Amino acid sequence: MAATKKKLKVAIMGAKGYPYVYGGYDTMVKELGERLVKKGVHVRVYNHRALFPQKPRFVNGIECIYTPAIESKQLTQLSHSFFSMLHACFSDVDVIFVVNSANGPFGLISRIFRKKTVINVDGLEWLRPKWKGLGGKYFFWASKLATRYYDQLINDSDEMQRVYKELFNAESKVIAYGANPRADVEADHIEKWGMKSRDYFLIVGRLIPDNNADLIIEGFLKSDSSRKLVIVGDVPFDDEYATVLKNKEDERLLFLGYVTDQNELAAWYSHCFAYFHGHEYGGTNPAMLKALGFGCAILALDTPFNQEMLQNGKHGWYFKKTTESVQDIVEAAESSTERMAYFRSTAREGLTQRYNWEFVTDQYLEVFQDLSGKKVSQIPPEKPKLEKVEN
Template identity: 75%
Template sequence: YGANPKESVSQSYLEKWKLESRTYFLIVGRLVPDNNADLIIEGFLKSDSSKKLVIVGDVPFSDEWATQLKNIQDPRLLFTGYVTDPNELAALYSHCFGYFHGHEFGGTNPAMLKALGYGCAILALNTPFNQEMLQNGKHGWYFEKNAESVRRIVAKAESESEKMESLRKTAKDGLIQKYNWDYVTEQYLEVFRELARK
């Protein structure tokens, strides 16, 4: 996987959802149990936050678990469904106050790479591969797999807004060499050259 850092993206694309920059937390991913959107929503709703939690994503089939999530009624929750316009998605990433990454399995994740590239302050589930991607806390904070831990990290994020801003400023540095597309491409080419020599 790789990602390219992005420069600033206009917040005008947020008007579609009546959002403003830094007034919301963001989740991007399929609405499946191992991405833990339910846990993040539960913990967020237990917090005193006046921000919104924007959930981007869905499942391409009828699913009782996802439907129950989308039926939760709270003015702080915004389910956008799939966002296919790349400019709209870029704006949602670029202007969020914090990006929640609850993916529990799968290793290196392209959604988190995008979040780094768009300069997000990342709040990630504490897993070995999330630790690796965020360089053991250098480029994000971690929460445990329980709603109380999510509630606490929401409170921490809102009480330490300067540190969140610092995470945003250094996020693109988190796309270290191994996630740089030029480096990734060169590694693939080297494999092909090696195979061609055989």
């Protein structure tokens, strides 16, 4: 009697869990995990136990393991990953996929147990202002260890691949973050705020220094624009930087805080005159991909990462890290409405194959198969479709 072929088993850890969608890593776990299951992979996701009142063992075919954590600001994420790594190493999974370079040291555990591992290290975490001091030093050290202890290093952009080669002499594979192009959305959700289509500039992101909302706001207020600047995002804790921004009084500013209704968020993206992207550190940025997917005209901080995503100016304009540069680009955009309309009409073309979740999944699957020696039946990737947002 022929032996039954065993499924390829992949464990995913380092995010909050599944189907808890909060940030970029959680979204990646959802998009990647669900597609891997459809391709015949046994996917296990390690969930942060405290975030899940209900704890079903399987959700949409994905096995969920609920591991504990030491609940504190500094230790929650690291302790959750530590316990998850121990559990995975004592199990029969073939490959362990870890996200976040902070988990770099835990690769030593998997190496002791001779488990095959992959890590997605994200961006230049050690340079972010919020990790200044010991936090920044830890991220740099952890990122360096990730290059030594994990079998396969993943960067999500060509620029990050270059950085890891230059800093750590580490080889890596580039697999970008995925995106979902979206169809145009009706303006109902913005009209309740008294807004009309193309009457505002937009910022979406956490109110933290490395996203440069302060720079954009100051530059915008110096401009002669009669449009509004809508700011979507906040921070989930008391913070002086965010408080100072939100206390600015000007009739052209509209702070919405977190927008959890995805249809409303889609409307703000779809109908902005232009989207400001001030994110400074990191590789492929999910907020930028959303802006492309919603057909936005994009004004981005001039960084190597943003140059790469916008194909060196093909899909947007750039500003320098000065208030004067922001002021200039606001006024230039308003005097070039035809150019802004062109950027909006071609934005979705910026979501090339590398940002297609099916293509991204196939690349990860190839890595998992090569490391484990197990093969699964491939399903041809679908072409990206425009997702219709229901009002």
